[in-house]
Amino acid sequence: MTVMKQQSSKAGSFTFYGVQYSRFGSRLAAEVRLEAYGEDLGQQGWRSLDEQVEIIGLVQESPQGKLLDVACGSGGPSIAIAAATGCRLTGVDIEEAAIEHARALAAAAHLPLGATFVVADCSEQLPFDREEFDVVSCIDAIIHLASRREVFADWFRLLRPGGRLILTDACVLTGIVSKEELDIRASQGKFHIVPAAFNELMLERAGFELRLCRDTTEAVSNLALRLYHARESRRCAMLEEEGVGWFENRQAFLKTTAELAVTGRLSRFLYVAEKPIHT
Ligand SMILES: C[S@@+](CC[C@H](N)C(=O)[O-])C[C@H]1O[C@@H](n2cnc3c(N)ncnc32)[C@H](O)[C@@H]1O
Numbered sequence: 001m002t003v004m005k006q007q008s009s010k011a012g013s014f015t016f017y018g019v020q021y022s023r024f025g026s027r028l029a030a031e032v033r034l035e036a037y038g039e040d041l042g043q044q045g046w047r048s049l050d051e052q053v054e055i056i057g058l059v060q061e062s063p064q065g066k067l068l069d070v071a072c073g074s075g076g077p078s079i080a081i082a083a084a085t086g087c088r089l090t091g092v093d094i095e096e097a098a099i100e101h102a103r104a105l106a107a108a109a110h111l112p113l114g115a116t117f118v119v120a121d122c123s124e125q126l127p128f129d130r131e132e133f134d135v136v137s138c139i140d141a142i143i144h145l146a147s148r149r150e151v152f153a154d155w156f157r158l159l160r161p162g163g164r165l166i167l168t169d170a171c172v173l174t175g176i177v178s179k180e181e182l183d184i185r186a187s188q189g190k191f192h193i194v195p196a197a198f199n200e201l202m203l204e205r206a207g208f209e210l211r212l213c214r215d216t217t218e219a220v221s222n223l224a225l226r227l228y229h230a231r232e233s234r235r236c237a238m239l240e241e242e243g244v245g246w247f248e249n250r251q252a253f254l255k256t257t258a259e260l261a262v263t264g265r266l267s268r269f270l271y272v273a274e275k276p277i278h279t
Contacts, residue, residue, distance in 0.1 A: 016188040019246070020044070021097035024074055028234060028241050036226040042076025042105065045140030046170050046268055048219045052077060055137065058166055058272060060085045064113070065134030068092070068158060070122045071141030075102025078137070079109050087135070088113040090128070092120045123147065125154050133158050137166040140268075144190045148199065152206035159275040165208060167271045169199055170220060175265030184256040185266065187249065199271060208273035217267040224258035 023029055024042070033040040038049050047055075059067055065087050069078035072091030079102070082089040089111065091102050099117045106115040120126060122138075123145040136155045145151050155165055171193045177185070186193075203210055228251060231238050238247050260266040 017095045018097060021074065021095050021101060023241065024097070024101055026241060028237055032227065032230045032234065032238075035230040036223060040076075041080050042074035042101070044073045045168075046216070046220045046223050047077060047139050047168070048216075048223065051168075051216065051219065051270065052080065054270075055139075055166055056081050056084045058164065059087055059135050059137075062087070062134035062164065064088070066090070066132065067135045067137065068126075068128065068133040070126075070136060070138040070155070071144065072102060072117070073098050073141075075099075075105050075115075075117060077139070079105050079111065079115060082111050082113070082115060083109055086112060089115040090133070091115065091117045092122055092126060093117075094119065094121050123151065125150075126158065128158055130157050131160040131163075133163060134160060135164050135166065139166075139168050140170050142167060142169045142199075143171045143192055146190070146192055148194070148202040149205070152202055152208070156206045156208060156275055161275055161277045161279060163275050164211075165203075165271070165273045165275075167199070167273070168216065168268060169194065169271070170266075170268040172196055172199070172267045172269055173265075174267040175263065177260060177265050181256055181260060184252050185260060187253055193266075196267070199269065203271065203273045207275065207279060209276055210271065210273045212270065212272035214270045215267055216270050217261050217264065220268045221258045221261035224254045224261065228254040228258065 030040050033043060037043055059081055067078065067082065067087045067089050069089065069091045072078050072093050075091050078089055078091050093099055096119050099119045102117040106117065136159055159165065173193050173195050200210055200213055231251065
């Protein structure tokens with residue numbers, strides 16, 4: 001049986017993403033993503049294909065614009081957005097293995113305006129100029145960034161007037177969660193839960209105008225269960241690839257995530273906000 005490969009990761013004391021990205025390109029991992037999501041874009045998280053189409057529509061309204069994808073992961077979803085919209089893509093993630101993967105994908109995609117991928121800690125001020133971007137997106141990663149105040153202020157700085165923020169938060173507290181459940185759900189490195197309506201308030205305080213706030217919790221329960229079953233049906237091969245401890249922890253994570261979503265206790269929201277033209 002393969003011994004789980006440990007890698008250093010800057011995303012938290014636990015090495016979840018570093019290890020996850022180190023085997024992201026495996027045939028088995030790709031098969032699981034294909035079965036769970038319906039198309040393997042290299043997604044991590046709770047972005048359904050319908051939501052991907054919706055995000056493409058939102059980016060398309062800034063034709064030939066510049067998109068910054070914060071905590072872009074493998075880069076696959078944002079490269080697909082750039083291919084569909086013709087935007088100029090910049091992706092940032094803290095994990096070197098993710099950025100390496102993204103650079104290789106982008107080279108193969110031959111995007112008309114190209115793409116740049118940078119390793120950076122997105123909880124700090126990002127190394128880009130004021131008003132450099134038309135769209136900033138951050139999908140299922142805000143939970144890893146500690147300060148909404150500082151992060152939203154930086155995204156506001158980076159957007160041009162009239163520019164748009166597309167954000168999802170998969171951990172908005174909307175019910176009672178036990179410590180045992182939280183220990184499992186929060187097992188992927190740094191983790192920050194916020195109460196309902198907190199993101200809206202902080203976006204407003206940063207200067208954004210909220211255009212959309214939609215509960216997308218159903219996607220979490222659907223995708224967590226689909227991932228759970230896709231992995232379970234390949235149990236032997238997954239155990240070989242991941243090792244027993246990792247496999248079982250991940251299954252417990254997916255089961256608990258689905259349970260918290262189905263019962264509406266931990267919710268996911270999609271926010272679209274704009275930087276006013278006159279600030
Ligand atoms: C659930 S994944 C989402 C990836 C991608 N946005 C997607 O939709 O597939 C969360 C991502 O956040 C990244 N991350 C965690 N902490 C970070 C930080 N402080 N700065 C930048 N990226 C971070 C992880 O490496 C991981 O790629």
